[in-house]
Amino acid sequence: DTGVSQNPRHKITKRGQNVTFRCDPISEHNRLYWYRQTLGQGPEFLTYFQNEAQLEKSRLLSDRFSAERPKGSFSTLEIQRTEQGDSAMYLCASSLGHASTQYFGPGTRLTVL
Amino acid sequence: KNEVEQSPQNLTAQEGEFITINCSYSVGISALHWLQQHPGGGIVSLFMLSSGKKKHGRLIATINIQEKHSSLHITASHPRDSAVYICAVRPTGTASKLTFGTGTRLQVTL
Numbered sequence: 602d603t604g605v606s607q608n609p610r611h612k613i614t615k616r617g618q619n620v621t622f623r624c625d626p627i628s629e630h631n632r633l634y635w636y637r638q639t640l641g642q643g644p645e646f647l648t649y650f651q652n653e654a655q656l657e658k659s660r661l662l663s664d665r666f667s668a669e670r671p672k673g674s675f676s677t678l679e680i681q682r683t684e685q686g687d688s689a690m691y692l693c694a695s696s697l698g699h700a701s702t703q704y705f706g707p708g709t710r711l712t713v714l
Numbered sequence: 715k716n717e718v719e720q721s722p723q724n725l726t727a728q729e730g731e732f733i734t735i736n737c738s739y740s741v742g743i744s745a746l747h748w749l750q751q752h753p754g755g756g757i758v759s760l761f762m763l764s765s766g767k768k769k770h771g772r773l774i775a776t777i778n779i780q781e782k783h784s785s786l787h788i789t790a791s792h793p794r795d796s797a798v799y800i801c802a803v804r805p806t807g808t809a810s811k812l813t814f815g816t817g818t819r820l821q822v823t824l
Contacts, residue, residue, distance in 0.1 A: 603758065632810060643718075643800050643814030644757075657811060690755050699810035700745065705757035 603627075605706035607693050613712045614683055621679045622709045626695030633676050634703060635668055636692040637661065644692055650676060651699075683713045717741050720801050720815040727822050733788040735818045737801030740782065747812065748775050748786045749800040757800070760786070791822045 604627040614620050626633050631652050636644035647666070648658045652673035662668075665683075670676040680687055690710050694703040718739045727733050737746070748760040761768050761775040763784065768775050772791075777784040788795055798819050802812040 603756075634811065636812075636814075638755075641816070643802070643816045644812075645814070646811040649811060659811075692755070692757065694757075696810065702759045702762050703747075703810075703812070704759065705749075708755035708757075710755065 603704040603706065605693060605695055605704050607691075607706040607709050609709060610707060611710050611712075613714065615714050616683060616685060618683055619679065619681045620683060620711065621677055622691055622693075622711075624676045624678070624693030624695075624706055626675070626693070627697075627704055628674070630695035630697050630704070631673070632696045632699060632701075632703075633670055634694045634696075635676070635678050636694065638690040638692060638708070639688075647678075647691075680711075683711075685713045687711060688713045716815070717805070717813050718801055718803055718815040720799075720818050722818060723816070724819045725821070727791050727820070729792055729822055729824050731791050731822075733791050733795075733820065733822075735786045735799050735801075735820070737784045737786070737815055738782060739784075739801075739803050739813075741803065741813075742806040743779075743782075743803040744806050745804045746777055746784050747802040747804075748784075749802060751798040751800060751817065753797075760799075788820075793822045793824060796820055796822050 634649040635647040638644040650670040774787040798817040801815040
């Protein structure tokens with residue numbers, strides 16, 4: 602247990618539905634990252650926050666994806682109108698500062714039918 | 715071509731063997747990470763390197779910045795070392811986002 606938690610751990614949804622995932626980072630960590638990992642591949646960067654500010658978004662993050670970190674603590678990642686290609690493991694990580702080790706949560710596995 | 719390449723993709727070893735996993739990258743970096751991922755998804759950070767060598771227990775990580783190459787060594791391997799090992803780099807000028815390799819799947823048998 603790294604201290605980063607994610608919920609739910611698994612989500613199965615039908616194409617076209619909206620889903621929301623939550624990440625609770627280590628409490629004193631000011632940086633929070635979202636990554637996506639498909640089967641057999643390494644994770645890919647989606648977005649990151651410093652406190653409540655979203656500082657960078659990947660080109661992978663289409664308009665259907667939105668992430669928030671309203672009070673600089675937990676974060677949510679929402680996917681609207683899910684597509685089968687969204688099926689992946691969504692990983693959250695947190696760190697204390699930009700040059701520090703990132704601690705990963707267990708991930709949320711999304712399956713879009 | 716991926717910015718981070720790992721070799722081998724798959725590796726099977728017998729318990730006790732010395733294991734080496736390689737990582738090459740094509741961009742300037744401020745740090746390189748070695749991560750371990752067990753079945754089910756959980757990722758654990760093993761090392762963060764910007765130069766030289768680090769050791770933790772049976773694990774050793776080295777980096778050669780000039781050659782853009784890093785290695786992860788496992789001495790006296792054990793079945794519990796079976797996992798996917800992922801190399802990730804923090805490219806210079808990109809704040810803190812990481813670029814990952816595709817991982818090396820290690821299976822250590824008795």
